[in-house]
Amino acid sequence: MNRSRCLRATILACLMLSSAACAEKGDETAVPESRDRGTEACAARYVYEGRDYKGIANRQFTATSKLGYATQPPCNDTGKGTEFRDLEKKNAYRVSGISPTVAIAVGENAKTAKLFAVYSGSQIPEEIKELGKNS
Numbered sequence: 001m002n003r004s005r006c007l008r009a010t011i012l013a014c015l016m017l018s019s020a021a022c023a024e025k026g027d028e029t030a031v032p033e034s035r036d037r038g039t040e041a042c043a044a045r046y047v048y049e050g051r052d053y054k055g056i057a058n059r060q061f062t063a064t065s066k067l068g069y070a071t072q073p074p075c076n077d078t079g080k081g082t083e084f085r086d087l088e089k090k091n092a093y094r095v096s097g098i099s100p101t102v103a104i105a106v107g108e109n110a111k112t113a114k115l116f117a118v119y120s121g122s123q124i125p126e127e128i129k130e131l132g133k134n135s
Contacts, residue, residue: 023119044069046080046106046116053116055105056124060132063093063105063113086123098127 026076044055048070070092093105093113102125107113 004031031086045075046072046090046092048100048104051101051118053106056103056115056117056128057117059128060134061098061105061115062096063104063107063110064096064111065094067092067094067100067104070104102127116130 046053048067053070065087069089072088072090074087090106091108091113092100093107093110094100094116095105101118103115103117105113106116115128117125119125
């Protein structure tokens with residue numbers, strides 16, 4: 001394996017481990033993670049420009065211009081530890097009024113995109129807390 005591929009594999013492994021270690025329980029804005037339903041936890045993470053974004057639910061936001069692509073890292077959807085789904089790329093969009101270093105929207109288009117944010121430890125960013133909650 002060449003140096004570049006080895007470095008990428010190491011970075012992805014570190015991102016996966018750090019995300020698992022930082023999973024927060026009890027925050028109503030975080031997309032739920034479940035050991036029994038691995039697909040929810042897998043679907044709630046994307047990497048964009050080297051930053052790890054976790055899904056945020058129940059917030060009002062507007063996705064605007066396309067930034068590029070966010071990648072959903074390899075993940076064990078089955079919970080068995082032997083099968084991993086491949087990398088998946090989706091459109092990443094700017095969130096109105098929030099820097100892409102804090103939050104992005106990810107989806108097929110800006111209207112249906114879901115909100116994802118970079119956490120500081122287990123805390124959601126203040127900019128996300130300030131967004132209105134969905135009813």
